[in-house]
Amino acid sequence: MLARYWVPAAVAALHLTASNVAAAQDLNQAPDTMAARVEACTPCHGNKGEGTNDVYFPRLAGKPSGYLYNQLLAFRNGRRKYPPMNYLLEFLPDPYLQAMADYFAEQRPPLPPPGATDASQQTLQHGQSLVTRGDPVRQIPACGSCHGPALTGMEPGIPGLLGLRPNYISAQLGGWRYGTRTAKSPDCMQMVAARLTEEDVTAVAAYLATRPAPVNSAPAPKGTYVLPFACGSEPD
Amino acid sequence: MDLRLSLAALLLFVSVTTQHAQAQEKASEKASEKAGASRSEIVVRGEYLARAGDCIACHTAPEGRLFAGGRAMPTPFGTLYTSNITPDRETGIGKWTAEDFYKTMHNGRFPDGGLIYPAMPFASYTKVTRADSDAIFAYLRSIPPVSQKNRPHDLRFPYDNRQLILGWRTLFFTEGEYKPNPDKSVEWNRGAYLVEGLGHCGMCHSPINALGGTSQSDAFKGGLIPMQNWYAPSLTSNREAGLGDWSIKDITDLLQTGVSMRGVVYGPMAEVVHNSLQYLSDEDTKAMAVYLKSISEPTPPPPPSSTLPTTEGSLLISLGKTVYDARCASCHGAQGEGKPPHWPPLANNQSIEMQSAVNPIRMVLNGGYPPGTKGNPMPYGMPPFAGLLSDNEVAAVVSYIRTAWGNRGTPVSGREANELRSAPLN
Numbered sequence: 001m002l003a004r005y006w007v008p009a010a011v012a013a014l015h016l017t018a019s020n021v022a023a024a025q026d027l028n029q030a031p032d033t034m035a036a037r038v039e040a041c042t043p044c045h046g047n048k049g050e051g052t053n054d055v056y057f058p059r060l061a062g063k064p065s066g067y068l069y070n071q072l073l074a075f076r077n078g079r080r081k082y083p084p085m086n087y088l089l090e091f092l093p094d095p096y097l098q099a100m101a102d103y104f105a106e107q108r109p110p111l112p113p114p115g116a117t118d119a120s121q122q123t124l125q126h127g128q129s130l131v132t133r134g135d136p137v138r139q140i141p142a143c144g145s146c147h148g149p150a151l152t153g154m155e156p157g158i159p160g161l162l163g164l165r166p167n168y169i170s171a172q173l174g175g176w177r178y179g180t181r182t183a184k185s186p187d188c189m190q191m192v193a194a195r196l197t198e199e200d201v202t203a204v205a206a207y208l209a210t211r212p213a214p215v216n217s218a219p220a221p222k223g224t225y226v227l228p229f230a231c232g233s234e235p236d
Numbered sequence: 237m238d239l240r241l242s243l244a245a246l247l248l249f250v251s252v253t254t255q256h257a258q259a260q261e262k263a264s265e266k267a268s269e270k271a272g273a274s275r276s277e278i279v280v281r282g283e284y285l286a287r288a289g290d291c292i293a294c295h296t297a298p299e300g301r302l303f304a305g306g307r308a309m310p311t312p313f314g315t316l317y318t319s320n321i322t323p324d325r326e327t328g329i330g331k332w333t334a335e336d337f338y339k340t341m342h343n344g345r346f347p348d349g350g351l352i353y354p355a356m357p358f359a360s361y362t363k364v365t366r367a368d369s370d371a372i373f374a375y376l377r378s379i380p381p382v383s384q385k386n387r388p389h390d391l392r393f394p395y396d397n398r399q400l401i402l403g404w405r406t407l408f409f410t411e412g413e414y415k416p417n418p419d420k421s422v423e424w425n426r427g428a429y430l431v432e433g434l435g436h437c438g439m440c441h442s443p444i445n446a447l448g449g450t451s452q453s454d455a456f457k458g459g460l461i462p463m464q465n466w467y468a469p470s471l472t473s474n475r476e477a478g479l480g481d482w483s484i485k486d487i488t489d490l491l492q493t494g495v496s497m498r499g500v501v502y503g504p505m506a507e508v509v510h511n512s513l514q515y516l517s518d519e520d521t522k523a524m525a526v527y528l529k530s531i532s533e534p535t536p537p538p539p540p541s542s543t544l545p546t547t548e549g550s551l552l553i554s555l556g557k558t559v560y561d562a563r564c565a566s567c568h569g570a571q572g573e574g575k576p577p578h579w580p581p582l583a584n585n586q587s588i589e590m591q592s593a594v595n596p597i598r599m600v601l602n603g604g605y606p607p608g609t610k611g612n613p614m615p616y617g618m619p620p621f622a623g624l625l626s627d628n629e630v631a632a633v634v635s636y637i638r639t640a641w642g643n644r645g646t647p648v649s650g651r652e653a654n655e656l657r658s659a660p661l662n
Contacts, residue, residue: 030567037617039619040603043620043623044620077299079299084661087604090507091507092605093613096613
């Protein structure tokens with residue numbers, strides 16, 4: 001009889017001691033969270049991946065995890081070249097990069113209000129035309145045909161285009177055009193960007209930056225729409 | 237040299253090499269028959285030893301095939317491209333014999349007698365035993381052959397003349413396997429064999445002179461790694477990375493997982509832990525720790541004081557405290573105590589205090605992650621502050637952590653911080 005009371009009491013006491021020890025350790029230890037582990041990302045990408053004042057550093061929050069993971073792999077392996085990123089990621093294993101991608105994909109800080117633009121009405125119209133309709137004569141698909149009608153991307157590999165500054169977008173399109181940014185074959189973004197002129201790039205970047213946030217900024221689920229062509233970044 | 241004469245010499249050289257290659261071919265066929273198709277014990281041991289030698293770091297290019305070479309190695313003398321060491325018969329070492337491999341590792345010459353540039357650490361690998369060399373060779377014979385031609389080196393005149401290596405060898409190379417010290421334990425000797433031989437720790441942790449060599453008396457005394465602009469601290473001085481007052485557990489933790497209660501590895505050492513040290517057995521890691529702890533020398537006299545005028549120093553340090561409290565204290569603690577192992581202590585941390593301030597300045601500018609290892613698969617990262625802090629703020633905060641809490645480092649200047657902004661990152 002006594003033993004029956006004694007055992008749970010002892011277990012409870014043990015449990016209490018264990019949790020006290022855990023709590024005491026926590027004060028002297030780095031928190032066991034992804035937020036603490038990715039603090040190295042925050043000076044450039046913001047605390048929740050929302051971006052910072054620096055126009056060249058992109059927002060990460062809410063982009064599809066598959067896209068973020070592909071970029072982390074590309075930076076770690078040196079395929080996508082930006083020395084500060086290549087350096088930070090060089091010795092991190094795949095599962096950890098996946099955990100980082102998942103973490104930022106789950107963050108939902110609000111999209112910033114659309115920025116003021118000094119682009120002309122003509123430029124913005126040209127940008128709108130390319131983003132929404134493309135240019136069939138030059139075999140340029142509409143941005144929205146892959147990045148989604150709401151431009152919020154699609155799981156698992158296609159990023160949303162909202163919340164990015166024009167400088168970042170034109171720098172990336174430039175990178176695709178000149179082959180300094182590449183992706184898995186077939187490298188569809190490289191094929192599209194190669195058909196764009198300087199004016200196209202400026203217009204697309206300027207127009208995208210004026211777009212207001214949609215009510216639901218989450219990427220579309222996988223397979224919501226069919227891509228106009230095969231794309232290595234978005235496996236079937 | 238007379239052109240005809242050199243042509244004649246070249247032809248002779250080619251014919252000799254061809255005969256030699258044919259003889260080798262037969263011998264290596266026998267060797268591979270003996271190796272068998274399954275992963276025999278010797279292959280497994282060879283893989284382990286190849287990891288201890290960190291062969292992969294140089295002989296595998298980023299996103300390249302395993303051991304197919306082609307990795308660019310920038311040196312002060314030009315760029316070297318590493319060679320294909322897969323068993324491909326035409327472009328790799330498929331025609332080599334175990335004897336050829338041993339001689340190359342041991343003597344720094346190709347089987348045809350050609351001289352190898354000392355970026356290949358043969359001055360360390362010469363200490364490797366024949367049995368270990370044979371095991372590594374058996375392992376390399378077991379990996380998939382890759383047909384990939386070696387890219388010619390791109391060295392400036394006069395360094396493109398391999399004959400110059402003869403001079404380097406006369407000054408800096410002593411051939412010979414590791415000789416156990418009978419006065420020391422088996423464990424100590426095992427550690428010394430790994431550190432001085434396959435581990436080739438001295439390649440970075442010894443000062444390198446203008447000729448790209450290290451004199452033996454300077455072994456493990458620390459030095460700036462050429463082209464990388466990281467400082468590889470002395471392994472003998474307790475003011476730097478000498479481990480005299482570290483516990484064996486802290487040393488083995490650092491080597492195996494990349495983090496410890498005393499400090500964390502970043503930069504080039506993160507590569508070594510990632511590709512090599514994390515795979516070593518507990519026994520070998522402990523042996524290395526025992527040896528490394530034993531080679532630390534009595535603390536030398538304090539380093540010369542800073543060249544900064546005292547008033548400038550104190551202004552810097554008060555600005556440094558402001559920056560520290562705002563940016564660093566949340567992780568590293570108000571008293572620099574850190575939250576080890578993941579957020580390293582800065583107080584009484586040799587890598588902060590040592591005479592060269594290159595590493596602490598770079599850590600503030602570029603941040604960094606320790607390597608992801610079996611023992612620490614999701615490391616915590618230090619944020620890069622290059623974009624958030626001015627040169628003066630970087631200098632101030634580094635000066636502060638080098639002198640606060642009893643640390644015995646010296647202040648650094650904004651100019652030093654500025655110069656390291658352009659240091660290569662990888």
